[in-house]
Amino acid sequence: MxxxxxxxxxxxxxxxxxxxxxxxxxxxxxxxxxxxxxxxxxxxxxxxxxxxxxxxxxxxxxxxxxxxxxxxxxxxxxxxxxxxxxxxxxxxxxxxxxxxxxxxxxxxxxxxxxxxxxxxxxxNAVAAAEHAVTLILSTVRAIPRIHGTVAAGQWRSDLYAYDECGLELGGSTVGLVGYGAIGRRVARILRAFDATVLVADPFVDAAALDPGVELVELEELLSRSDVVSLHARLTPQTAGMIDAEALATMRPGGYLVNSARGGLVDYDALAAALDSGHLAGAGFDVFPAEPPAPDWPLLRSDRVVMTPHLAGAxxxxxxxxxxxxxxxxxxxxxxxxxxxxxxxxxxx
Missing domain, CATH: 3.40.50.720 (NAD(P)-binding Rossmann-like Domain)
Structure with a gap:
């Protein structure tokens, strides 16, 4: 017994x-x-x-x-x-x-x-991958912000203006930093949306990629992607990898989504990229400190979509x-x- x-x-x-x-x-x-x-x-x-x-x-x-x-x-x-x-x-x-x-x-x-x-x-690979794609969609279409306008009794037809519109994933380029069990599943979902999928992962061989997925270096991924989604492990080598220089390499008007680990991103640099208009929006399920401090500036941004580390739930x-x-x-x-x-x- x-x-x-x-x-x-x-x-x-x-x-x-x-x-x-x-x-x-x-x-x-x-x-x-x-x-x-x-x-x-x-x-x-x-x-x-x-x-x-x-x-x-x-x-x-x-x-x-x-x-x-x-x-x-x-x-x-x-x-x-x-x-x-x-x-x-x-x-x-x-x-x-x-x-x-x-x-x-x-x-x-x-x-x-x-x-x-x-x-x-x-x-939690299935749950985390589906949550990541949900964050991507919610971020590029600003779903929480728009929901808030309807809930407040507003009917914002002005959101049809070109400058207010978001992106379609179909025809867009999405870069995945990390191609483990979660990243691979995210790639398959995005391919079903007809997105172009790039991957940066030093531990992956190009021969191991699914069809329609391209392996590139991180700098190329950042410069070519409309949306960058993080799926890397947090290690001494990856800590702070998305810093001010990496964010500046991203396309103007691009989006960053992080459902991996908060320590991958310099969130002060991300706030500056959003404030300057270089990035159009960001979504994340993970934070530099959990829970974030009540006065954390990104909590007040209407261009950020946040969930409380629930991707695997x-x-x-x-x-x-x-x-x-x-x-x-x-x-x-x-x-x-x-x-x-x-x-x-x-x-x-």
């Missing part, structure tokens, strides 16, 4: 996790029994943050410590798997983090202790995360290398 701690929340819920683990383990190992302990985390009703040495976690170290004795597997999205927690968990052998990056887990300490850590890559994402977690746990219990393993050096 394997003791598993499910530390779900109001998005990836414990009932979803339990159902998927029973299904996956039962299919792979029908005779294997599972015993669950559960802890319901307060996220998203209570924001995550840094906890001890980990980040983007719910502050529930003490609650974890009360439940960790004898636990072999933890499945969670937001629980802080810190050194303090690991010290109290000598039976722990596997942590499954139901997100793309296990920033709430001290992976280095887990590796030293022989504790495997798995993530669930691609769990669909019910299907939650189910997919639970399903991927179930596959990792089933493989581990069967003695196989679990999918999504991020610290293979912990294998012994």
């Amino acid at each position: 394997s003791l598993i701690l499910l530390a779900g929340d109001a998005f990836v819920r414990n009932d979803l996790l339990a159902d998927e683990l029973r299904r996956a383990v039962g299919a792979a190992m029908p005779a294997t029994g599972l015993e669950f302990r559960t802890l319901e985390l307060p996220w998203p009703h209570v924001p995550f943050g840094p906890v001890a040495e980990v980040d983007e976690a719910s502050d529930v170290e003490d609650e974890l410590l009360a439940l960790i004795d004898g636990v072999e597997v933890i499945v969670t999205q937001m629980a802080p798997v810190t050194s303090r927690v690991l010290d109290a968990a000598p039976s722990l052998r596997l942590v499954v983090c139901t997100r793309g990056g296990p920033v709430n887990v001290n992976v280095g300490d887990c590796t030293k202790r022989g504790v495997l850590v798995c993530n669930t890559p691609g769990r 669909t019910r299907q994402t939650a189910h997919r995360a639970a399903s991927l977690a179930g596959a990792s746990v089933a493989a581990f219990l069967a003695g196989d290398r679990p999918p999504g393993l991020v610290n293979p050096d912990a294998l012994r």
Whole structure:
């Protein structure tokens, strides 16, 4: 009998996790029994943050410590798997983090202790790609601003004026910075709109591109694109990559959309590009600080479309995360290398 701690929340819920683990383990190992302990985390009703040495976690170290004795597997999205927690968990052998990056887990300490850590890559690729395209459309057609005029009782037929009109994606050029699981799906959707799609990604070979997608250097992408959409990872090399110089390279009247990571963009430079009229609009789901300060200037811009880091928030994402977690746990219990393993050096 394997003791598993499910530390779900109001998005990836414990009932979803339990159902998927029973299904996956039962299919792979029908005779294997599972015993669950559960802890319901307060996220998203209570924001995550840094906890001890980990980040983007719910502050529930003490609650974890009360439940960790004898636990072999933890499945969670937001629980802080810190050194303090690991010290109290000598039976722990596997942590499954139901997100793309296990920033709430001290992976280095887990590796030293022989504790495997798995993530669930691609769990929100569909949701994030669809949200990115929604942001693009909402930005180039100024949907929130125009909605506000109707809601205010105005009938702005003057918005038909040429200078007030937005762009069609059909026939426009859209540049995607990053061509991973999300960027590739965005490209396919944009091609269905009959847009020209450019990609800048130093880790992608041109032969791996879908038909109709062109690989170019970042500077060329910026200069040729009517819309630039960011899908890159945040690394020391990509931090601040869309700075004043990059924005100046973009086409006059262009649009920037960021649904990847706030740290990719110099938002002060973006505000200046919008104020000067060099850019016509911007849309983003991610911010330099989350939540942004109430006096942040871009909050007051009527040429900016914003959502609060919700690109991956669909019910299907939650189910997919639970399903991927179930596959990792089933493989581990069967003695196989679990999918999504991020610290293979912990294998012994």
